[in-house]
Amino acid sequence: MAAEAVASIGDVLLYEADVATLAPRTWLGDLVIAFFFELFAARLAGGEGADLTAWAAAAASASRPPGVILLEPTVSYMAAMLGTAEALREVLAVPRTAGAPPLTQQMAEAPLVLVPISDKADPDAAIGGSHWSLLAFRRVGAAPGAAAECAFEHYDSAGGANAEQAHAVARALAPLLVCAPLPAGRSPAAPSLSAAAADVVLHQMRGPQQANGHDCGVYTVAVAELLCALSVAGQLPPLGVVPPAVRALTPAHVDERRRGMRETVHAARAVHAGKRVACASCITEES
Numbered sequence: 289m290a291a292e293a294v295a296s297i298g299d300v301l302l303y304e305a306d307v308a309t310l311a312p313r314t315w316l317g318d319l320v321i322a323f324f325f326e327l328f329a330a331r332l333a334g335g336e337g338a339d340l341t342a343w344a345a346a347a348a349s350a351s352r353p354p355g356v357i358l359l360e361p362t363v364s365y366m367a368a369m370l371g372t373a374e375a376l377r378e379v380l381a382v383p384r385t386a387g388a389p390p391l392t393q394q395m396a397e398a399p400l401v402l403v404p405i406s407d408k409a410d411p412d413a414a415i416g417g418s419h420w421s422l423l424a425f426r427r428v429g430a431a432p433g434a435a436a437e438c439a440f441e442h443y444d445s446a447g448g449a450n451a452e453q454a455h456a457v458a459r460a461l462a463p464l465l466v467c468a469p470l471p472a473g474r475s476p477a478a479p480s481l482s483a484a485a486a487d488v489v490l491h492q493m494r495g496p497q498q499a500n501g502h503d504c505g506v507y508t509v510a511v512a513e514l515l516c517a518l519s520v521a522g523q524l525p526p527l528g529v530v531p532p533a534v535r536a537l538t539p540a541h542v543d544e545r546r547r548g549m550r551e552t553v554h555a556a557r558a559v560h561a562g563k564r565v566a567c568a569s570c571i572t573e574e575s
Contacts, residue, residue, distance in 0.1 A: 295556035298326045300360070302553065309505075310550045312543075316420065316505025318361045321404050323556075324509045324549065325358040328516050332356055356516050357394055357401040364403045364423070368456045373463035380464070396466040400519045401425040402512050405442075405450045405457060420505040421450040422512055423457055425465055426527055438465065439489040439527045443534070445498040445507040455490060462488045491528040496537040503542050510537055510545045 293301035300322045309317040363380070370376050380391040395401055402424050408417030421444040427436045440462075442454040495511065498504055514533050518524045525531050 293560065295323070295553055295560045297323060297330060297556065300326045302556070307553055307557075310546065310553060312546065313500070313502050315418070315502050316509075318406070318408075320549075320553075321420065321505060321509065322360040322362070323553070325360055325402070325404065325512065327552070328513055329356070329358045332516060332520065355399050356519055357391070357398045358512065358516075359401065359403045361404050361406060364405055364453075364457050365408070367403075367460035368453060371456070371460055373460060376460055377464055392464055395461075395464050399427045399436075400515065400524075401461075401465065402515060403457060403461070404508050404512075405454050407450055407453055418501075419446055419449050420508040421445065421454065422508045422515075423454050424515055425458075425461065426524070427465070428527055437527060439491060441491045441493050441528065443493045443495045443508075443511045443530075445496060445504050447497070448492055451492060455488075458488050458490050489527075493528075493530050495530050495534055498542070499539040503539070503546070506542050506546045506549070507537070509549065510542060 291303050291305075293303055294307060295302040300319060302319055302323055306317045306319040306323075309315065309320055366379060367376055377392055380395070383390050402422060405421045405423050406417045407419045421442060424441040424443065425438070426441060427438050429437055440454070440458045442451065442458075444450050444454070496507065498507055511534055514531065514537075515524070518531055518533065523531075
């Protein structure tokens with residue numbers, strides 16, 4: 289019998305094996321990272337005060353948060369594996385929902401793009417890898433028709449353990465992020481791929497460091513959430529500077545964040561169970 293999902297948001301489904309990776313002293317699974325990135329995107333779309341049900345509704349709609357793009361782990365795997373923007377754009381040019389702009393168009397305009405980075409070598413493997421980090425692309429000071437100042441920032445809670453993987457993903461994504469002003473008449477949905485990957489600026493950020501071998505995923509989620517909030521508030525520092533709120537993260541804060549993530553997934557389970565009960569009732573009534 290196939291396993292049943294126990295929680296969901298948007299098109300991300302969590303199973304018992306995924307939820308188990310939220311236990312203390314456990315390396316977070318890919319789908320848990322994807323779940324929280326989708327949750328942050330839905331939260332930005334639905335408002336800070338929205339409850340989990342509202343977040344789920346926002347994630348299922350065509351509405352996406354303006355200015356912040358959160359990419360799931362599968363995208364970073366594809367970027368590292370494919371190695372070229374041409375192939376990657378083929379995948380990202382398909383709108384996720386009817387009426388929504390393609391992700392390539394959103395990425396070409398967004399001031400902040402967040403990508404989880406893993407050292408897992410096989411994108412099709414259900415398990416694997418030993419370290420998570422966060423790659424942020426930032427676009428600063430873009431006026432209409434003018435070039436923005438752009439750079440990648442890599443937040444790695446284990447020094448530079450994922451530096452090679454972060455550079456590979458940055459090189460593949462850079463041409464899709466269009467830092468130069470677009471020629472007249474060119475749509476952001478079809479950016480030029482002439483940007484030289486060799487010119488990519490990547491800052492290795494001196495952010496908070498983990499005190500063990502298993503909390504890297506929680507640091508990745510925590511830093512991503514802080515960068516989202518700071519971007520929306522217009523409080524991100526200059527490129528290459530670690531925000532004080534990120535620098536202030538401690539192992540104790542991360543332990544608390546893991547507990548909070550478990551509580552969030554517990555709430556999501558209740559919402560998911562309610563949907564299943566409602567669906568079963570509809571089927572019974574129709575019968």
